Amino acid sequence: MKEKLTVVKVGGKIVEEESSLKQLLHDFAKIEGHKVLVHGGGRSATKIAAELGIESQMVNGRRITDAAMLDVVTMVYGGLVNKKIVAGLQAQGMNALGLTGADMNVIRSHKRPVKEIDYGFVGDVDQVNGNILGKLIDEGMVPVMAPLTHDGKGNMLNTNADTIAGETAKALANQYDVTLMFCFEKKGVLSDPENDESVISHITEEDFQRYTQDGTIQGGMIPKLENAFSAIHAGVSKVIITQATAIDGTQGTIIEK
């Protein structure tokens, strides 16, 4: 029997506000078994970039990362947001360790090739070092992962936090019984976008295809669910899509094998 491990991905909004961060860390502490926290920080990055006179350019919800913006996200994700979480978890008695992909070479990526859009210094993940993460986790550490990777040539790269969470969950699936939890602003995947209570409790791959065809599921939820099914195919036991205020594993939309 593999030991249980939960990878929780939370977006920027939750970790950027003092009160919601506090609640999250409190709830996260209560999750049993091994755990990993993956965080965003886009709102803070946008705010600080603006204060520094750097304009945030988004295409399809993805940030265009030029050299100046890379410095901003490296500061904000790897420094400000990550260390606030780490210090907060330490105060809750969890032995947190903040990581970007460069630290211990945990996540190697390559700069996204330019096709129609030049995303700039954005990394597509090549490899997550599950061995080294597993070693830390077995020693009682709680990795806190910022959405940053490196290319092995000395460059940091901005990397989507959902991707980091998904790839990390996959890389740990042969060592642990992994639950991957994506937190976002809704209670789960909704059957009626106008009704926040219309949470679909379970989704199979067939449901997903049907829902995307009939338009029930659209927009940013599509890559999130694709990520979820990809994780399940790679050995992750369970994916839960829910709110950051409901990470006890009993709520939201569940995807299982």
Add this chain to the structure above:
Amino acid sequence: MKEKLTVVKVGGKIVEEESSLKQLLHDFAKIEGHKVLVHGGGRSATKIAAELGIESQMVNGRRITDAAMLDVVTMVYGGLVNKKIVAGLQAQGMNALGLTGADMNVIRSHKRPVKEIDYGFVGDVDQVNGNILGKLIDEGMVPVMAPLTHDGKGNMLNTNADTIAGETAKALANQYDVTLMFCFEKKGVLSDPENDESVISHITEEDFQRYTQDGTIQGGMIPKLENAFSAIHAGVSKVIITQATAIDGTQGTIIEK
């Protein structure tokens, strides 16, 4: 026989410029045995704070760290500067791991009590966890330490990089044969402040007292040397004060037991 370990402390200027950082990482890679890099970043912090409209206030060369400035140094030291170094060392084949004191609870501190001056969110070191650092080092990691600690209650604290280097060297002295290297802008401790070549090759504690009394040594060099002797008394084998361009261990001012 203990294995050799070198703790190198470099100031902000060296690590903040692309070309000098590159040279430093190259030279650092050539140091034999285990190693730890401790970095500053004050110039970048001052620059980014200014761009954000936050004024840097210094008293006796020490930064007053209010809440806004704490966010800046957490971003700049823990994120921007630290991750550039880590990615750079990874590119040189060293398995670097960026750490603040909060990560793995490596350095616990307390907020400096207010006497004549309120330094704000500045931490005085209580304890460096030499065991956990030693474990990482023995596994081939190169810790890269930012001048930030935590108080165990959820707060990051700004902490002098020379202090971090000194306390880390001391905490590792029972496990390794430690050399502590303080890099600054001069070639070493000078007997004539007007003559950059007048490097004093060795200083004993008696020399130090004489030199401070007759005014040969003054200003910022005094706490640096006090730090050095304190490290020697705590079991560090050798302290070297030199330039960041001369970290091969053969140059500068040497302090030994």
